[in-house]
Amino acid sequence: MLNLTQRQTLQQRLSPAQVQYLQILQLPLLQLEQKIKDELELNPLLEEGVEVDDELEDIPDQEREDGTTVDKDDEYVLENGGNEEDFIEKEIRDNPDEEYTWDEFFENNEGHTSTNYFDSEDGYEFPAPAVVTMRERLLDQTLMLNLSEEERLLADIIVWNLDDDGYLRADLDELVQQIQSEHGFIFTLADAERLLRSLQRLDPPGIASRNLRECLLVQLDMLPNTSTARIIAIRILRDAYDLFVKKHFDKIMHELRIDEAMLKKAFDLIRTLNPKPGEGDAVETLNHVIPDFLVTREESEFTITLNDRGIPPLRLNKSYKQLLQYEKKRMSTEARSFLRQKMESAKWFIQSIQQRRQTMYNVMWSIVMRQREWFELGKGHLRPLVYKDIADDIEMDISTISRVVNGKYVQTEWGVYELRYYFSEGIATNTGEEISNKEVMAILKEIIEKENSKKPYSDQALTDILQERGFAIARRTVAKYRESMDIPVSRLRKRLD
Numbered sequence: 159m160l161n162l163t164q165r166q167t168l169q170q171r172l173s174p175a176q177v178q179y180l181q182i183l184q185l186p187l188l189q190l191e192q193k194i195k196d197e198l199e200l201n202p203l204l205e206e207g208v209e210v211d212d213e214l215e216d217i218p219d220q221e222r223e224d225g226t227t228v229d230k231d232d233e234y235v236l237e238n239g240g241n242e243e244d245f246i247e248k249e250i251r252d253n254p255d256e257e258y259t260w261d262e263f264f265e266n267n268e269g270h271t272s273t274n275y276f277d278s279e280d281g282y283e284f285p286a287p288a289v290v291t292m293r294e295r296l297l298d299q300t301l302m303l304n305l306s307e308e309e310r311l312l313a314d315i316i317v318w319n320l321d322d323d324g325y326l327r328a329d330l331d332e333l334v335q336q337i338q339s340e341h342g343f344i345f346t347l348a349d350a351e352r353l354l355r356s357l358q359r360l361d362p363p364g365i366a367s368r369n370l371r372e373c374l375l376v377q378l379d380m381l382p383n384t385s386t387a388r389i390i391a392i393r394i395l396r397d398a399y400d401l402f403v404k405k406h407f408d409k410i411m412h413e414l415r416i417d418e419a420m421l422k423k424a425f426d427l428i429r430t431l432n433p434k435p436g437e438g439d440a441v442e443t444l445n446h447v448i449p450d451f452l453v454t455r456e457e458s459e460f461t462i463t464l465n466d467r468g469i470p471p472l473r474l475n476k477s478y479k480q481l482l483q484y485e486k487k488r489m490s491t492e493a494r495s496f497l498r499q500k501m502e503s504a505k506w507f508i509q510s511i512q513q514r515r516q517t518m519y520n521v522m523w524s525i526v527m528r529q530r531e532w533f534e535l536g537k538g539h540l541r542p543l544v545y546k547d548i549a550d551d552i553e554m555d556i557s558t559i560s561r562v563v564n565g566k567y568v569q570t571e572w573g574v575y576e577l578r579y580y581f582s583e584g585i586a587t588n589t590g591e592e593i594s595n596k597e598v599m600a601i602l603k604e605i606i607e608k609e610n611s612k613k614p615y616s617d618q619a620l621t622d623i624l625q626e627r628g629f630a631i632a633r634r635t636v637a638k639y640r641e642s643m644d645i646p647v648s649r650l651r652k653r654l655d
Contacts, residue, residue, distance in 0.1 A: 179510040183517060184561035187448050190514075191468045197507055203478045203497065204504040206470040292324065292365075292436050293317050299360045308343040309353055316357060316366060324365045324436020325373070330354060362435040370433055371399050377431045387423040390416060394424055405652050449569035451522050453533060460533065462522050464515060472508045474501065517554070521562045522577075524551040529580050536572045540594040542584030588628040598629060599639045606645060611653040 185193060198204055300313045315337065319328040334345045357366045358376045367373035378392050393414055394402050401410045411421055452463040481489075482497045489497075528547060531539040545559040563577040584592035605623055609615050615623070617640065621633045645651070 178506055179513055180558075180561060182507075182510045183514050183558070184564060186565045187450050187465060187468070194469060194472070194511075201500050201504050201507070203475045203500040204472060204507065205475050207473050208471045293320065296320075296357070296360060296365065300357070303356055305353075308337070308341075308345065309349075311341065311343065312337055312345065312350060312353060313357060316354065320366060320436060322436060323434040324362070324367075326354070326366045326368050330368075362432065364432060364435045367435075371395055373433065373435065374428065374431050378427075386420065387427045390414065390420055390424040391427045394428070405650055407652070447567055447574055449567040449574050450518065451566070451568040453522070453526060453568055453570050455533065455571065460526050460530075462519060462526065464519060466515065469511070472504075472511065474504055474508075517552075517558065518562055518566070520552040520554075521548055521559060522568065524548045525577065525580050527551075532580070533570060533572075537600070538597060540580070540582065540597050542592050542594050543581050544583070545581065586630045588630065593629075595639070598624070598631065599643060601627070601629075602636065602639055603643055603645070606640075606651070609651075611651070614648040614651040616648045 182190065182193065198206065296317045297314065300310065300317070303309075303313075305313060312333065315333050316326060316330075319326060319333065321327055330350050331347055334347060334350050337343050337345060354366060358364060358372075359380060363380045364373040364376045367376060375392065375395050378388055378395070381388055394410060398410050398413055401413070407418075407421060410416075411418065416424075448465065450465055452465060454461045454463070478497060479501070482494070482501060525543075525548065526533055528543055528551075529541055531541065545556045545563070548559045549556045563581065566577045567574055568577060579596075582594040582596045585595050585598050586592055602620060602624065605620060606615065617633050617637045620640070621631060621636045624631050624636065640647075
């Protein structure tokens with residue numbers, strides 16, 4: 159049985175202009191420059207340049223329907239914000255059937271902003287230097303191994319299956335089966351193991367190893383000396399590797415029947431080995447951080463400058479604007495609709511750029527005021543700050559603050575920092591004052607760096623030290639901070655001095 163019901167709901171809908179503004183707001187500087195380039199190519203009614211009144215002198219005055227005159231100085235000027243209703247808005251009001259739709263919005267935004275590269279000031283993109291990769295060096299060295307055709311094919315497959323650290327993560331047996339099925343060559347696993355050992359002794363030693371243990375043993379085996387430390391190091395890795403990983407020094411000495419002095423010499427030798435033989439092969443790239451803001455200080459006053467040097471001024475194309483304004487009756491419906499859509503898209507785009515600039519400035523100014531002590535004195539004076547504090551200051555939504563902060567950088571007299579650096583939770587002190595958890599993490603790291611390497615502090619001991627310094631902090635919080643800084647537990651921080 160069908161029932162008819164009536165229900166009243168309240169929903170929040172975003173217009174295409176709002177969506178475009180939010181998309182532009184979250185773009186970093188280089189991606190914004192690319193977005194503007196794309197939009198200039200796609201929209202013929204958008205062009206670079208400042209719109210000034212002098213350019214409108216040749217436009218004759220228009221007569222309104224009520225007999226009054228429209229002066230050219232009353233036209234909508236984008237540079238001044240455009241508060242008055244212009245002829246575009248009048249066109250939309252007079253022709254509601256031709257209103258700009260979501261489908262048209264997405265069709266007019268077919269450009270992309272995924273390209274993120276660095277251009278020099280003269281527009282020339284620097285080419286990456288030519289380098290010989292790790293795999294190419296290995297393939298050159300295999301020419302000196304006197305391999306058969308089948309072995310050379312397997313060697314090539316092994317080399318091209320190495321990861322960036324130089325390890326062979328693929329299963330050797332599967333590579334052998336791949337050759338047999340694709341090329342008909344018959345290989346035994348023992349033959350493949352012998353070839354792999356030959357590859358592991360190329361330069362750099364330990365390359366193509368399947369795990370860290372194998373990598374270190376290969377390097378020790380290739381050392382020219384036969385010292386006692388080398389022999390003990392090989393025994394540690396071969397017979398007591400699990401104890402070595404867990405740093406159970408007492409158990410290693412008991413199992414191998416060696417004293418602490420010999421154990422220390424063996425550990426010092428192992429430290430000289432390369433755990434990642436393929437590392438350092440990355441091609442040098444231009445990976446620059448371009449700050450979005452510059453904060454300078456003169457005495458007690460701060461100046462915030464937006465880094466928009468690469469963002470050109472934008473305006474509506476005057477020729478198309480006049481064509482739509484004065485020749486619309488001579489145009490076909492399709493042509494008039496196309497020009498109106500592109501005009502509206504260009505207008506929204508320019509307004510989004512201007513609104514982005516104002517929003518970013520407001521957010522940065524609020525951060526500077528909230529973290530004034532840090533901007534004056536530097537590290538050690540960061541205050542607790544959350545997105546809601548900034549949102550309340552500038553009367554905007556928290557999601558807007560998140561879009562501004564994410565991926566944006568500021569250059570200060572203390573260095574270049576991501577805006578997210580200034581946001582952190584607070585830790586209460588015994589005096590009732592709150593301090594940023596990032597400052598607590600810096601203090602925790604300093605305590606660990608100064609600890610006795612033979613008897614590192616446990617998490618509970620670190621908690622007690624911080625509490626003695628006046629920080630009301632729990633042990634699980636200390637463990638969380640330690641893990642976030644990639645600092646291992648006390649047992650793994652133990653070292654032989």
